Amino acid sequence: MSCAQTIADYAFRSLGYGERLLPRSDFTLCQQFTLIGSGMIWNIYFGVLALLAGFVLATAVALGKASPNLALRKLSEWFVFLFRGSPLFIQFFFAYFLFLSLKGAYPFFSPLTSAAYGALVVLFLNTAAYSAEIFHGALQSIPKGDTEAADAYGLSGWARFRRVIWPTMLRLAWPAYTNEAIFLFHATTLVFFAGFPARQQKGDALYYANYFADKTFNPFVPYPILAGYFILLTLVVIGVFGLINRRLNRHLPQEERRKLRLRLQAIR
Amino acid sequence: MNLYYSFGTVLLLLAITAPTALLFGYGGAMATRSGVAPLRWFGKSYIAIVRGVPDIAFFLFFVIALDQGFEYLRHKIKCPDWNEPIRQGSDFVVCTAAKLPLGNAPQWQHETYGFMLAVLTFAIVFGAFAGNVLFGAMRAVPKAQLETAEAYGMTRRQVTRRVLIPQMWVYALPGLSNLWMVLIKATPLLFLLGVEDIVYWARELGGTKTPNFTAYPHGDWRMWYFLGLLVFYLAFTKLSEVVLSRIMARLTHGQATAGGEAQRKAAA
Numbered sequence: 039m040s041c042a043q044t045i046a047d048y049a050f051r052s053l054g055y056g057e058r059l060l061p062r063s064d065f066t067l068c069q070q071f072t073l074i075g076s077g078m079i080w081n082i083y084f085g086v087l088a089l090l091a092g093f094v095l096a097t098a099v100a101l102g103k104a105s106p107n108l109a110l111r112k113l114s115e116w117f118v119f120l121f122r123g124s125p126l127f128i129q130f131f132f133a134y135f136l137f138l139s140l141k142g143a144y145p146f147f148s149p150l151t152s153a154a155y156g157a158l159v160v161l162f163l164n165t166a167a168y169s170a171e172i173f174h175g176a177l178q179s180i181p182k183g184d185t186e187a188a189d190a191y192g193l194s195g196w197a198r199f200r201r202v203i204w205p206t207m208l209r210l211a212w213p214a215y216t217n218e219a220i221f222l223f224h225a226t227t228l229v230f231f232a233g234f235p236a237r238q239q240k241g242d243a244l245y246y247a248n249y250f251a252d253k254t255f256n257p258f259v260p261y262p263i264l265a266g267y268f269i270l271l272t273l274v275v276i277g278v279f280g281l282i283n284r285r286l287n288r289h290l291p292q293e294e295r296r297k298l299r300l301r302l303q304a305i306r
Numbered sequence: 307m308n309l310y311y312s313f314g315t316v317l318l319l320l321a322i323t324a325p326t327a328l329l330f331g332y333g334g335a336m337a338t339r340s341g342v343a344p345l346r347w348f349g350k351s352y353i354a355i356v357r358g359v360p361d362i363a364f365f366l367f368f369v370i371a372l373d374q375g376f377e378y379l380r381h382k383i384k385c386p387d388w389n390e391p392i393r394q395g396s397d398f399v400v401c402t403a404a405k406l407p408l409g410n411a412p413q414w415q416h417e418t419y420g421f422m423l424a425v426l427t428f429a430i431v432f433g434a435f436a437g438n439v440l441f442g443a444m445r446a447v448p449k450a451q452l453e454t455a456e457a458y459g460m461t462r463r464q465v466t467r468r469v470l471i472p473q474m475w476v477y478a479l480p481g482l483s484n485l486w487m488v489l490i491k492a493t494p495l496l497f498l499l500g501v502e503d504i505v506y507w508a509r510e511l512g513g514t515k516t517p518n519f520t521a522y523p524h525g526d527w528r529m530w531y532f533l534g535l536l537v538f539y540l541a542f543t544k545l546s547e548v549v550l551s552r553i554m555a556r557l558t559h560g561q562a563t564a565g566g567e568a569q570r571k572a573a574a
Contacts, residue, residue: 123543124536125491131505132536135529224360231362231498248366257374261367268360 041068052076052240060239060249067259070250074263077243078271083154084161084226084242089219092165097204099166100173114170121167126160126225130232133160153234161229165222172218176211177203209286216279220272243267309507313538315421316493316504323428324489328482330433335440353434353441361431362495368427369499424499432489439481444470446477476557483550490542494535508532 047057049072061069102114121129137156140147150156180203188202208215227244230236236245243264250260337349447470455469497505508531555569 119544120540124539125494127491127494127497128505128532128535128539131508132529132532135526135532139526139529224362227360227362244360244363244366247363251366251370255370257367257370261363264363265355268363 041066044068045072048072049076050079052079052242052246054238054240058238062253065250065254070246070260070263073246073250074243074260075267077241077246078267080153080229080240080242081223081226081271084158084229085219085223087158088161088165088226089222091162092169092222095162095166096169096173099170100177100207103170103174104177118167118170118174121164122171126164127228127232129160129164130157130228130234133157134233153229153236157229157234161222161226164225165218168218168221169215172211172214173207175214176207179210180206205286212279212283212286216276216283219275219279223271223275224268309504309511312504312507316496319421319425319428319493319496320489322425323432324486326425326429327432327436327489330429331436331438331440334433334437335444338437338441339444349437353437355434361492362498364431365427365495365499368430369423372423372426420499424496427499428489428492432485432492435485435488436482439478439485440474442481443474443478447473479550479554479557483546483554486546486550487543490539490546504535504538508535 044066045068048069050056051060051073053076060073099114099117102110103118105111105114133156134151137147137150141151150159184202184206185198188198193201227242230241230245239245239249241249247260247264251257254260334349334352337345338353340346340349451469451473452465455465460468494503494505496503509528511527511531
């Protein structure tokens with residue numbers, strides 16, 4: 039079987055299109071590259087959607103944490119503590135079984151027991167909590183002069199937030215937020231190992247890498263392939279976030295416009 | 307009962323891994339600072355590779371890789387006149403004397419061996435993170451301190467031992483405490499390494515029980531077991547947070563940093 043044929047068969051295997059049976063023996067490099075790459079579709083799907091939705095909630099929670107209203111503040115603090123204080127792995131397990139028992143009571147919840155929706159909800163809440171902490175830190179370190187200037191211009195309420203506070207917050211938070219995005223993509227690999235079933239062997243990149251490692255009993259091929267894909271993905275994330283960073287700082291004079299100087303962190 | 311033992315397993319893992327990872331990290335950081343070029347490259351690539359790839363992929367990779375590595379070494383030593391290839395298609399074949407642990411070993415040896423592999427894997431992965439933190443801390447020690455020490459005629463080794471290492475801890479502690487939090491949150495991944503830990507027992511004990519098999523029939527309680535684990539981890543991280551902030555307060559006492567200054571002002 040030629041490599042082009044393999045790609046045609048397995049490129050969208052993780053979504054359920056193409057050849058149904060996974061290769062069982064005589065694994066070629068091409069098969070491993072194609073299937074693991076096919077699994078990356080899931081990682082990107084989880085990462086992008088959770089990041090986009092999490093961004094909105096994170097802004098809200100960060101504002102809630104800084105709010106003068108005691109109830110709102112406590113609520114946001116507990117939300118952040120709950121999701122930052124416990125392992126994501128356990129959160130996945132708990133959420134899966136929670137959805138499972140909810141499904142028994144109300145059929146309305148049945149889509150949430152599949153990885154595509156249930157895990158997305160967990161990842162969304164998790165990244166919202168981590169990003170909220172980052173945004174809250176940025177919110178606290180907005181220069182006093184900026185808000186005073188906004189007051190002097192007579193801006194208040196929504197206009198003040200939209201035109202002064204929010205852009206400054208994003209600017210300050212952006213390097214840390216880039217890190218968070220990278221870790222979120224890494225965290226997506228946990229989904230199929232934590233309760234959520236991979237129906238008909240439609241799994242993510244690590245699921246297929248693990249499949250090959252189990253079948254060939256040789257971890258030295260599939261895992262480096264996976265690593266290569268992830269390093270590529272990380273580079274793309276850094277590139278995209280760098281572009282957004284440039285847009286955020288477009289008002290600065292050319293020489294002050296620093297490139298996104300990432301202090302890549304090992305852990306979040 | 308096994309569930310309670312498995313809490314002990316998690317605590318034991320933390321107790322063994324934390325110092326080992328620190329040792330690995332220390333080695334990595336020293337290698338990165340070394341004057342010998344290959345050693346420096348090794349240190350740098352060790353830290354860089356582990357950072358760029360999801361940690362769970364490493365966990366899955368190293369357990370098999372280390373196992374095969376050990377067996378391969380023993381095979382080379384114990385059976386020098388074995389002339390068949392070790393990788394026969396999808397099989398990894400070594401002579402019986404080289405099996406680790408030996409095929410006729412009692413059960414506890416198998417379990418301990420699995421646990422040791424897990425500890426080593428954790429130490430390698432978290433060692434890279436710790437190496438990153440320690441490397442940053444070593445660079446944060448004011449240069450004047452090291453230059454003064456050299457001016458007193460200390461050798462490079464003496465400077466490292468008497469000046470650099472004692473001073474670095476204050477700078478390293480925030481990073482290391484962060485790392486401790488992440489390590490706590492990574493312990494449920496033990497489940498993936500085949501150790502019977504709390505996640506395993508929560509799944510086993512929580513699953514549906516019927517009167518045929520046990521004296522305590524109950525429905526699907528896995529959700530409640532995982533809720534328990536969630537609370538356990540939340541309490542554990544909260545406790546660590548309190549203890550670490552106490553240590554930090556003790557260490558900053560009298561230091562010429564912003565934290566130390568704030569303490570002095572509060573007292574006055």
